[in-house]
Amino acid sequence: MTQVVVIDYGMGNLHSVSKAIQAVSSSxxxxxxxxxxxxxxxxxxxxxxxxxxxxxxxxxxxxxxETVLEEIDKKPTLAICVGMxxxxxxxxxxxxxxxxxxxxxxxxxxxxxxxxxxxHMGWNRVKFLKEHDLLENIPDSSFFYFVHSYxxxxxxxxxxxxxxxxxxxxxxxxxxxxxxxxxxxxSQDMGLELYRNFLNWNI
Amino acid sequence: MTLAKRxxxxxxxxxxxxxxxxxxxxxxxxxxxxxxxxxxDDEGADEITMLDITASHETRDTTYKTVENIASQVFIPxxxxxxxxxxxxxxxxxxxxxxxxxxxxxxxxxxxxxxEAADKxxxxxxxxxxxxxxxxxxxSSWEVVTYxxxxxxxxxxxxxTTQVADYGAGEILLTSMDRDGTKEGFDNExxxxxxxxxxxxxxxxxxxxNLQHLIDGxxxxxxxxxxxxxxxxxxxxxxxxxxxxxKDSGIVVRA
Numbered sequence: 001m002t003q004v005v006v007i008d009y010g011m012g013n014l015h016s017v018s019k020a021i022q023a024v025s026s027s028x029x030x031x032x033x034x035x036x037x038x039x040x041x042x043x044x045x046x047x048x049x050x051x052x053x054x055x056x057x058x059x060x061x062x063x064x065x066e067t068v069l070e071e072i073d074k075k076p077t078l079a080i081c082v083g084m085x086x087x088x089x090x091x092x093x094x095x096x097x098x099x100x101x102x103x104x105x106x107x108x109x110x111x112x113x114x115x116x117x118x119x120h121m122g123w124n125r126v127k128f129l130k131e132h133d134l135l136e137n138i139p140d141s142s143f144f145y146f147v148h149s150y151x152x153x154x155x156x157x158x159x160x161x162x163x164x165x166x167x168x169x170x171x172x173x174x175x176x177x178x179x180x181x182x183x184x185x186x187s188q189d190m191g192l193e194l195y196r197n198f199l200n201w202n203i
Numbered sequence: 204m205t206l207a208k209r210x211x212x213x214x215x216x217x218x219x220x221x222x223x224x225x226x227x228x229x230x231x232x233x234x235x236x237x238x239x240x241x242x243x244d245d246e247g248a249d250e251i252t253m254l255d256i257t258a259s260h261e262t263r264d265t266t267y268k269t270v271e272n273i274a275s276q277v278f279i280p281x282x283x284x285x286x287x288x289x290x291x292x293x294x295x296x297x298x299x300x301x302x303x304x305x306x307x308x309x310x311x312x313x314x315x316x317x318x319e320a321a322d323k324x325x326x327x328x329x330x331x332x333x334x335x336x337x338x339x340x341x342x343s344s345w346e347v348v349t350y351x352x353x354x355x356x357x358x359x360x361x362x363x364t365t366q367v368a369d370y371g372a373g374e375i376l377l378t379s380m381d382r383d384g385t386k387e388g389f390d391n392e393x394x395x396x397x398x399x400x401x402x403x404x405x406x407x408x409x410x411x412x413n414l415q416h417l418i419d420g421x422x423x424x425x426x427x428x429x430x431x432x433x434x435x436x437x438x439x440x441x442x443x444x445x446x447x448x449x450k451d452s453g454i455v456v457r458a
Contacts, residue, residue: 118402122428149326
């Protein structure tokens with residue numbers, strides 16, 4: 001039986017992520033865990049993140065960090081929101097934070113104005129720049145639910161883009177890693193479709 | 204710009220049942236919150252807000268259970284408010300499956316609570332609910348009221364919303380207590396005053412009686428999202444009808 005682990009490093013509510021995966025799962029076992037043995041034994045990894053990026057980075061113990069980096073390097077991995085941002089090179093949030101540097105790109109603040117509200121909160125279109133297995137059965141320019149104040153505006157690993165004032169990268173992909181700025185678990189049918197594609201993803 | 208304007212049905216929940224009254228009088232029972240939330244999800248609601256209007260704290264466990272049940276069946280964002288006074292309350296609601304928590308009276312009584320909550324959980328999940336009434340001697344300035352509108356605080360709404368935005372609120376849920384339950388439409392002057400003075404999203408609330416009111420909240424008030432309760436509960440309109448009407452007026456909505 002395929003085992004999917006949602007990595008729990010103590011930040012935020014992971015209940016909604018695991019419930020959404022469960023809703024589309026046929027036979028997979030889905031666990032929320034911070035246990036390094038469980039993470040090593042899993043077949044697929046979901047890497048969520050919520051809140052301030054500095055707190056997220058600091059929430060990792062040395063052991064957990066080492067295990068997660070090793071496993072992300074080889075297993076199908078879905079990173080979500082701040083989880084996505086943590087895989088990039090660095091973020092300017094919280095006065096500047098070095099991140100895991102697995103995907104290309106940096107995280108910068110979205111420019112706010114009276115018209116362009118920040119946080120970027122709500123449903124926005126995801127425009128495809130390239131094809132990908134995880135976007136199967138999802139029409140180009142579908143709406144997904146976003147909530148964030150920082151974004152990645154350019155990356156060699158860019159897969160889709162979204163516009164809020166300026167364009168930013170809403171999905172990145174590289175080898176076994178797929179990373180999204182939006183919340184599939186809050187994006188109704190399209191989000192569930194993405195989780196279904198992740199469960200079916202073979203690399 | 205492609206960020207869609209949001210339609211948010213609101214469930215006022217008392218002891219585990221959805222109710223909606225006119226100015227808190229004449230409360231009518233509108234049903235089971237989980238069934239109603241699912242129906243709204245199916246109809247294409249962009250988010251759901253649940254306000255616990257139960258006065259006593261004895262029924263908090265019912266609230267957490269209701270939140271958990273909604274969250275496990277509905278895959279759109281869920282905001283929960285009503286009686287949120289402590290960091291522990293927020294933690295419990297988030298753990299039960301809420302995505303955002305709305306703070307009202309506790310913020311007015313202790314503004315630092317907003318800062319503390321945003322620092323701890325992130326701005327993205329902290330909504331400050333502001334109940335506003337026209338000042339007694341004015342036709343263009345509003346003050347914050349608490350306790351269902353009974354208590355005038357003297358705090359200016361524009362100053363207050365600017366302050367809580369600085370303190371890290373991620374969104375403002377702005378309710379006109381002059382309009383709430385009247386079906387006369389949002390107080391769009393109030394909505395515009397707030398939405399044009401801060402950089403965070405404003406949800407307009409209070410007074411929706413027809414679909415044009417939703418459109419006006421966005422086009423005249425400048426709101427990012429519109430919230431309504433009774434027009435959806437009693438099936439006067441479906442969410443889809445509301446979206447179609449907004450779309451026809453040139454507003455970007457999620458289809």
